[in-house]
Amino acid sequence: MIPQTFDYTAPATLDQALALIAQGAKPLAGGMSLIPMMKLRLAAPEHLVDIGRLKELNYIREDAGALHLGAGCTHYEVETSPLLRGKCPLLSETAAHIGDVQVRNMGTIGGSIAHADPSADYPAALQALEAKIVLRGAQSQRTVAASAFFLDTFATALEPGEIVSEIIVPVEEAGAGASYQKMAQPASGFAIVGVAARLRRSGGKIAMARIGVTGLAGRSFRATAAEKALENTAGSAAEIQAAAALVAQGVEANSDLHASAEYRKHLAAVYAGRALFAALARTA
Ligand SMILES: Cc1cc2nc3c(=O)[nH]c(=O)nc-3n(C[C@H](O)[C@H](O)[C@H](O)COP(=O)(O)OP(=O)(O)OC[C@H]3O[C@@H](n4cnc5c(N)ncnc54)[C@H](O)[C@@H]3O)c2cc1C
Numbered sequence: 001m002i003p004q005t006f007d008y009t010a011p012a013t014l015d016q017a018l019a020l021i022a023q024g025a026k027p028l029a030g031g032m033s034l035i036p037m038m039k040l041r042l043a044a045p046e047h048l049v050d051i052g053r054l055k056e057l058n059y060i061r062e063d064a065g066a067l068h069l070g071a072g073c074t075h076y077e078v079e080t081s082p083l084l085r086g087k088c089p090l091l092s093e094t095a096a097h098i099g100d101v102q103v104r105n106m107g108t109i110g111g112s113i114a115h116a117d118p119s120a121d122y123p124a125a126l127q128a129l130e131a132k133i134v135l136r137g138a139q140s141q142r143t144v145a146a147s148a149f150f151l152d153t154f155a156t157a158l159e160p161g162e163i164v165s166e167i168i169v170p171v172e173e174a175g176a177g178a179s180y181q182k183m184a185q186p187a188s189g190f191a192i193v194g195v196a197a198r199l200r201r202s203g204g205k206i207a208m209a210r211i212g213v214t215g216l217a218g219r220s221f222r223a224t225a226a227e228k229a230l231e232n233t234a235g236s237a238a239e240i241q242a243a244a245a246l247v248a249q250g251v252e253a254n255s256d257l258h259a260s261a262e263y264r265k266h267l268a269a270v271y272a273g274r275a276l277f278a279a280l281a282r283t284a
Pocket of ligand 1: 026027028029030031032033034035051071072097098099100103106107108109110111112114115117119120121122158162163164165188189190191
């Protein structure tokens, strides 16, 4: 299909882009979600502002014990960054699960989280990492927790005129291990269910457990009951299975042609168990 006609601007600076977005223009990053939506006429923006080429949004650096990613980093850059692989391997591992190599070369982390597809992969990792999201407008900047950013299916805390400019994740502590496990929809690769787990062991016990879930419900979330059940245990197989069984408890699960709600809940427990066992094996 052919999209409705639109204007296109490729600004030289972020300030120029933000000024146009403040006037109602729509940001275009990798185009991997927006262009198909325009072709299907599910979106018909009159003016696209290409932020995918802005060098100001393309960086991965360490600062004061945290890792800062510009929203324009492609999934491939997140997957292959030596800094992230060394200091926040969960995010690189998650990026490697996204779509196919073409999608990973074009799509951006900012575009993915702004789009907020309930089956997208990053949200599970960002919830487990307790990431912070920096939102910028022409005259404003604010930072929100990932848990407050993802509001619902295709809905985020972004206000009109704002873009995601940066994602901040922690440098993983010594003794920590993490893993992302997903059941992929075979045609697209999107997560039918995806679970990211982070564990840290200290003195023979699990001192910290963080579990982020995507695909199961209308928005990603942290499975706090399962986290609490695991903390201060020795992390035996039985304790991990018991915690994994809590991940879907009380959740209003999505149901579609790929998986019923009941099957998704079953998958959530299975993939939570896999992610927790893999994370535990990676703790030092
Ligand atoms: C075949 C295929 C398979 C895929 N498989 C997966 C998968 O397995 N897992 C997965 O997670 N994703 C998957 N995706 C989606 C992919 O990850 C996209 O890259 C992502 O959803 C959108 O990123 P983008 O940079 O392409 O954004 P765009 O398509 O350019 O934009 C998407 C939306 O976000 C807005 N936007 C873009 N950047 C910003 C910003 N910085 N701030 C505010 N708003 C912004 C745009 O205005 C638009 O509304 C797949 C896509 C395709 C086409």
